[in-house]
Amino acid sequence: MVMYFTQVYLWTTLLATVLTWAIFHVSNRRKKTTKLADTAAKEKRDGGPDVIIVGAGVGGSALAYALAKDGRRVHVIERDMSEPVRMMGEFMQPGGRLMLANLGLQDCLEEIDAQKAPGLALYKDGNKALIPFPMEDKNFPYEPTGRSFHNGRFVQRLRQKASSLPNVQLEEGTVKSLIKVKGVVKGVTYKNSAGEEINAFAPLTVVCDGCYSNLRRSAIDNKEEVLSNFVGFVVKNSRLEDPHSMHLTFAKPLPCVLYQITSDEVRVAAELPADNIPSIANGEMVNFLKKTLAPQIPETGKLREIFLKGVDEGLQEVKVHATMSMSAKPSDKKGVIVLGDAFNMRHPIVASGMMVALSDVLIIRNLLRSLPNIGNAKKVSELIKSFYIIRKPMAATVNTLADVFSNVLVATTDEAKEGMRQGCFNYMCSGGYRTNGMMAILGGMNPRPLTLALHLVDITLFSMGQLLSPFPSPRRFWHSLRIFGLALQMLGAHVVDEGFKEMLIPTNAAAYRRNYMAVASDC
Structure with a gap:
């Protein structure tokens, strides 16, 4: 008991x-x-602030300036305020320059020794083609040229421009987490430069902290995929014979690009397989660049000479950067928006990441302009939902082009894939509507997914025709059918991912062009 x-x-x-x-x-x-x-x-x-922005890169700084110009109080928290040193984000497409102008930030490309870039130079198996952006495109209201530059200098100019406004607080600090109250994001917890932990509150939080974002998973369910790696270095005291083109070599197994980023510096970026990175420390990288890649770089235009000069000088500022892809999935969290590489990534071979980010910034700025009270969580949530639809013409076009182009550029022993690779090069170099159409899409001058889809169909048929020429043997016929299957697979994946309506019905693209592809009167 x-x-x-x-x-x-x-x-x-x-x-x-x-x-x-x-x-x-x-x-x-x-x-x-x-x-x-x-x-x-x-x-x-x-x-207190109306908006907290996490990250002061291209997207974060541009958004801070745009919202502050509209009278919003903006608090920007950036992990490191020193000038970034990176090899991505060094080329601004013509469409990106238009977005920059519409945000009132076009002068940020000045005083950084940016180089004018009117087009591409393509090289494959001893053949060369210069393909400019279409100069007489009446549908594009801005100068149809790109710009190449040091990314860090451009970012610092954007930060200076944003911080020049009295209603922007730009602070160095590390954001630890989002503050959520009853399922709504109310701000962030961060450590300032003195090591103090602080809670900062605002009706709207924008996460814009890059591809390695530590807040992404708190706001959206997007998962990144590593595709390959780029090894890049800068060749000092050098100038290409054609400094105004981005020089792209169809090397094997993956491409290599050279372009002028200042008046006396050349960027070299070579793509490597994700699972095979030669060691820099023990000399494997130098050996690979000299013996495998250098013989494929054309001698014309001092390309090979400058390439080898950079290798011999010890690979100054050498960097290895993973190329990643991540679909843009809408967030169901209230009070927060995710932007830039924290939200949507694609292969960098089309050099359009900044253009998409600036397009997104412009859309959000325009949507929020209609709200006198940004503290109305319900109305802000409704606007954010519409943002995911409005951005599709530009984002879906760039995402699809990047994925298809990066896959086509891979050299293999597969006869069908190599037939498409050769067909793509010949199509881009053929002139007329084919070259102009593809360059307008690449440059962000014509963000229409349906137009891109039609060009991809045309490239496929063009490649099949070349493979069948001069005699359509059973083997060639079989591989031509495989080309068609590969094209359907690549395009079909994006129709599913981006949405059938967004990809193949032109209504949204027409509305986007009407509202965002004109030079704003208040620039």
């Missing part, structure tokens, strides 16, 4: 302890949530 009462007593005590802890824990959570909500409301009343 004594043992029975002892067990009852022990179990009762344990149950009471657990219940007490649970009640205390729930009560504390409620108090904390209430306190956070009260603090957020108080900061709003006391003149």
Whole structure:
């Protein structure tokens, strides 16, 4: 009997302890949530920021400036305010320059020794073609040329422009997490440069902290895929004979590009398989570049000479950067938007990531202009939903082109794939509507997914025809059918991913062109 009462007593005590802890824990959570909500409301009343932006790269800085120009109070938190040193984001397509102008930021390309780039130079198996952006495109209202430059210098100019506005607070700090109150994002927790942990509140938080974002998974369910790697280095005191073209070599197994980023510096970027990166430390990289890649770089235009000069000088500023792809999936969280590489990535071979980010910034700026009170979470949420649709013409066009082009450029022993690779080169170099059409799409001058899809069909038929020429043997006929199957597979994947309506019905593309492809009167 004594043992029975002892067990009852022990179990009762344990149950009471657990219940007490649970009640205390729930009560504390409620108090904390209430306190956070009260603090957020108080900061709003006391003149706190309207928007918190995490990351002051291209997208974050451009958005801060655009929103501040509209009278919003903006708090930007950037992990490292020193000038970035990176090899991506060094080319601005003509369409990106138009977006930049419509945001009032076109002067950020000045005073950084940016180089004018009117087109591409393509090289394959000893053949060369210069293919410019279409100069007389009446549908494109801006100068149809790109710009190449040091990414870090451009980012610093954008930061300076944003911080010049009195309603922008640009602060160095590391954001640890999003603050959520009853399922709505109310701000962020971050450590400032002094190491203090601070809660910052705003009605809207924008996550724009790049491809390695540590906040992405708190806001969206996007998963990145590593495709390959780029090894890049800068060749100092060098100038190409044609410094105004981006020089793309159809090397084997993967492409290599050279372009002028300042008046006396050349960027070299060579793509490598994801699972095979030669070691820089033990000399494998130098050996690979000299013996495998250099013989494929054309001697014309000092390309090979400058390439080898950079290798011999010790690969100055050498970097290896993973190329990643990530579909843009909408967030179902209220009070937060994810932008830039934290939201949507594609293969960098088309050099259009900044253009998509600036297009997204322009769309968000225009949508938020219609809201006098950015604190209305329901209306902001509705606008964000429309943002995911409005961005599709530009984003879907670039995403599809990047994926298809990067796959086609891979050299293999597969006769069908090599037939498509050769057909793509010949199509781009054939002139007329084919070259002009593809260059307008590449340059962001014609962001229409349906037009791109039609060109891809044309490239496929063109490649099949070349493979069947001069005699359509059974083997050639079989491989031509395989080319058609490969094309359907690549295009079909994006129709599924981006949406049938967004890809193949031109209504949204026409609306995008009407609203975002004109030079704004207040630029």
